Amino acid sequence: MxxxxxxxxxxxxxxxxxxxxxxxxxxxxxxLLGPNGAGKTTTMRILTCFMPATSGTASVAGYDxxxxxxxxxxxxxxxxxxxxxxxxxxxxxxxxxxAKLKKVPSxxxxxxxxxxLERCGIREVEKQIIGTLSKGYRQRVGxxxxxxxxxxxxxxxxxxxxxxxxxxxxxRQLIKALGEKHTVxxxxxxxxxxxxxxxxxxxxxRGKVVAMDTPSNLLTSLKGGATVHLxxxxxxxxxxxxxxxxxxxxxxxxxxxxxxxxxxxxxxGDKDIREDIFxxxxxxxxILYELRREKASLEDIFHQITTxxx
Amino acid sequence: MTNVPTVxxxxxxxYFLSPVAYVVIVxxxxxxxxxFQKALFITTEASLRYSLxxxxxxxxxxxxxxxxxxxxxxxxxxTIETLMTAxxxxxxxxxxxFLAAWGLYGVMLAPTLIYIAFLSWVGNPDIGPIxxxxxxxxxxxxxxxxxxxxxxxLTKNQIVAAVIGIVSLMILWVVGFYVAxxxxxxxxxxxxxxxxxxxxxxxxxxxxxxxVVYYVSLTALFVFxxxxxxxxxxxx
Numbered sequence: 001m002x003x004x005x006x007x008x009x010x011x012x013x014x015x016x017x018x019x020x021x022x023x024x025x026x027x028x029x030x031x032l033l034g035p036n037g038a039g040k041t042t043t044m045r046i047l048t049c050f051m052p053a054t055s056g057t058a059s060v061a062g063y064d065x066x067x068x069x070x071x072x073x074x075x076x077x078x079x080x081x082x083x084x085x086x087x088x089x090x091x092x093x094x095x096x097x098x099a100k101l102k103k104v105p106s107x108x109x110x111x112x113x114x115x116x117l118e119r120c121g122i123r124e125v126e127k128q129i130i131g132t133l134s135k136g137y138r139q140r141v142g143x144x145x146x147x148x149x150x151x152x153x154x155x156x157x158x159x160x161x162x163x164x165x166x167x168x169x170x171x172r173q174l175i176k177a178l179g180e181k182h183t184v185x186x187x188x189x190x191x192x193x194x195x196x197x198x199x200x201x202x203x204x205x206r207g208k209v210v211a212m213d214t215p216s217n218l219l220t221s222l223k224g225g226a227t228v229h230l231x232x233x234x235x236x237x238x239x240x241x242x243x244x245x246x247x248x249x250x251x252x253x254x255x256x257x258x259x260x261x262x263x264x265x266x267x268x269g270d271k272d273i274r275e276d277i278f279x280x281x282x283x284x285x286x287i288l289y290e291l292r293r294e295k296a297s298l299e300d301i302f303h304q305i306t307t308x309x310x
Numbered sequence: 311m312t313n314v315p316t317v318x319x320x321x322x323x324x325y326f327l328s329p330v331a332y333v334v335i336v337x338x339x340x341x342x343x344x345x346f347q348k349a350l351f352i353t354t355e356a357s358l359r360y361s362l363x364x365x366x367x368x369x370x371x372x373x374x375x376x377x378x379x380x381x382x383x384x385x386x387x388x389t390i391e392t393l394m395t396a397x398x399x400x401x402x403x404x405x406x407x408f409l410a411a412w413g414l415y416g417v418m419l420a421p422t423l424i425y426i427a428f429l430s431w432v433g434n435p436d437i438g439p440i441x442x443x444x445x446x447x448x449x450x451x452x453x454x455x456x457x458x459x460x461x462x463x464l465t466k467n468q469i470v471a472a473v474i475g476i477v478s479l480m481i482l483w484v485v486g487f488y489v490a491x492x493x494x495x496x497x498x499x500x501x502x503x504x505x506x507x508x509x510x511x512x513x514x515x516x517x518x519x520x521x522v523v524y525y526v527s528l529t530a531l532f533v534f535x536x537x538x539x540x541x542x543x544x545x546x
Binding site: 045048049050051052070071073074076078080082084085086087088089093097098100101102103145 | 312313316317319320323324327328387388389390391392393394395396397398399543544
């Protein structure tokens, strides 16, 4: 549905996006992930025909974004960052205005607006002035707007930014539900969000694609070694040396706080060393309070990938 | 072109949902009413000639206030992004906004038609020059609006848009005066560029093609440049 090839965009002399290529298939929910200023918004603005690229090509639903801009815009629903709305209008007036702009046939307009109000859960504020709405409601008005003409593709720029945890949860559920009918490309720098709703992740950093895969594949591909946390009662020195002697262990960090000591054990390879640690502690008759292996999160991967080159 | 009425209606509603329209209309009516009354008593002539001559000055201050928000506000709040990523052309947006501001300008002028009724009551006004004056006012308004619209597209700040708009219109007004009575191609050119000379013929009861062409072509030019400015985000 979305095809981006060697896209480059430079402002003055600053490269915002450099040689970015990716594809989004029909029905996918893809997350565009990257630190602030990585080029997410620029990429989305190019895809929504707000601005052209310096070089490279991009097509949306088969239409080229440079030569067939009007057709592309008919196929997409775009929610820009910070959801710009007209504060003096009422919600239903705004949606009516947008529905007209998007050429929803006049017979269907009202039913479409009602449907979108319903889907986004904003029926109760239908007659309110947008300027008086809370951030969460405004976000949903923006989302309702993107759905008006039932577009094939939704492009959402940071849809959950600035919301409280409950609202974030609601918006995520909504996006997930939307993913059943639409192709969704969303950008974010919130990692749990990606793990929760996206089928695929494109990580961009400094305008370049640095990784592209499913969240679970990213986790396994980058995982080298494991980290184990444990809390043991006993003499710190002796425990430390015993742990270090376990095969595969590369590093033991300990902190002493009286009788009970905390340790962080790092090991290489895919082997689970928790068994060996447990046996070692039992053998020495120490008391084990906690033994926990830390899984690498997408956060680690993100951090690792985006700071590698700098 | 199908989106022009949509944009027009939104802009028109926006005017009446904010205090701007009311403030501008009230200020205009108070000032023009004052001059109408003054001119009437001083000249004891049942004509609108003098009061309308002054209204050009008032209008060149108030029209940029009408147009200042048109595009500056969209850039400032970011709504330009949702607007331009909808399936509309840049021209439809600019032209819809132009018509809305021109429409508000018309709404602002409409109550002054009462003066004509008043003049017919107290005297016997020559209706010809009055009609031609209104045609002139409407054409001049189109040009004023197009200049204000252009200025509004160049900045994110409404106040800056208003001030630059007012200054531009003032300069256009003054250049004709500046060279009045002098000869040569340069002063002829400035006289042609200045709006005052063109407006003056309308108040005398003449609808001269040259003046109509002047206003219409400059309006078209400024609307066209505004479209280009909006497009310029694509190659900047």
